[in-house]
Amino acid sequence: MKGAKIPLRSPSSLWGHIRDFLDNTMISVEAGLYIGSVSDLKNPEALTLKGITHILSVDSEQPELPGFHVKFVHALDDSSTDLLSKLDNCIQFISDASNASSSFSSSSATTSASSVLVHCHAGQSRSAAVITAYLMKTHKLSVQEAYSKLQLIKPDVNMNEEFLDQLTLYEAMNCELDPSSVLYKQFRLKKVTEKYPELKNIPRDIFAVDPAQSHNTEAIYRCRMCRRTLFRHSSILSHCVGSGASAFSHKRQSGGRPAADQSQCTSYFIEPVQWMEEALLGVMDGQLLCPKCSSKLGSFNWYGEQCSCGRWVTPAFQMHKNRVDEIKHINLAALK
Structure with missing residues (x-):
């Protein structure tokens, strides 16, 4: 109708609309901690409210959010992502935010305590993994307990299996990243293989110090021929013993003689050491x-090799035990 006026939304109803929108997308996990999606970033005023x-943004694109403390x-959200290595920093950011004094004013704020929003694209997987890790560490919960608690609060969370596996590893390390952990070293080597299929430009810090x-004073292993020191005991990556001879049944010829049962590993599987770097970069497999x-000391294969016990180890850097000697340091002072 000509001359008709479109009714304008009053300021109070506008804020009510923002509150409703915020409540439908961003959910409080506990006091001062929210989980949400990238859509929540479209309303800075609602966030301040x-x-x-x-804001902890766990996503593929860095958001532009002036006026907020942002960690990107x-x-x-796929199996190639190493979220485990970043969990401690994420949790520290959340803890610092929870303890910080807010410099923002809000018409609905009753305290000066800061709140933090953890978000990914949909608010279901990456952000859920980070918050689950936070609950595990701060509330001393198992991964299953923490994830179940989050699912009760936000039923649509759906963390991918890879992140659940990484959280299980995080729990095994007592919810603190331990670079010396055998489990973490094995995990990181697998991720490097996935991220750098051409095996070039590999991070140098995956190589143990020569x-x-x-x-x-740690036990070391030397070449049996020339006595050159090769690796330390802490570089050995232990693995569960395999099923022995039965694991090699696919290699037997019909009617052939059964392979001998080898219940004891004949090689040490270790992390790569600095002196191996030239041989390993850009090469899938070869001799060590x-x-x-x-x-010849052994062999390597970035996609894995089978131990004599039958267990498949990936990636594999194996040193034959009959080619090296273990040298232990003796504390003479303790013997006196």
């Missing part, structure tokens, strides 16, 4: 030779 001052963690270039006398 909830007392949000810190680049992460894809023990020949540093002194340590002594850097001093070039005698």
Whole structure:
């Protein structure tokens, strides 16, 4: 109708609309902690209304949010993502935000405590993994207990299986990243193989320090031929014993003689060491030779090799036990 006026929404009803929108998308996990999606970032005023001052963005694209303390963690929602290595920093950010004093004013805020929003794209997987880790660490919960608690609060969370596996590993490390953990070293090597299929530009920090270039009281292993120090005991990546001879049944010829049962591993599977770098980069598999006398020590395969016990180890850097000698340091002072 000509001359008709469109009714304008009053300020109070506008704020009510924002509150309704916020309540339908962003959910409170506990005091000062929210889980949400990228759509929540479209309403900065609504975030401020909830007392949000810190935002942890676990996504593929970094958001632009002036006026907020933002931590961006680049992460894809797929099996190639290493979220485990970033959990401690994420949890620290949430803890710092919870303890910080807010510098923002809000008409509905009753305290000066800061609140933090953890979000990913849909608010279902990556953000759920981070908050589950936070609940595990701060409330001393198992991964199953923490995830079940979050599912009760937000039933649509649906963490991918890879992140659940990483949280299980996080729990095994007592909810604190331990670079010296055998489990973590094995996990990181697998992720490197997935991320760098061409095996080039691999992070140098995956290579253990060459023990020949540093002194340590830890047990070491030397080349049996030239006595060159090759690796430390802490570089050995232990694995569960396999099923023995039955694991090699696919290699037997029909009517052939059964292979002997090998219940004890004949090789050490270790993390890569600095002296191996030239041989490993850009090469899928090959021999491991002594850097001093070039005698054969073992072999490597980034996609795995089978141990004599039958267990498949991935990736595999194996040193044959009959090619190296273990050297233990004796504390003479303790013997007196």
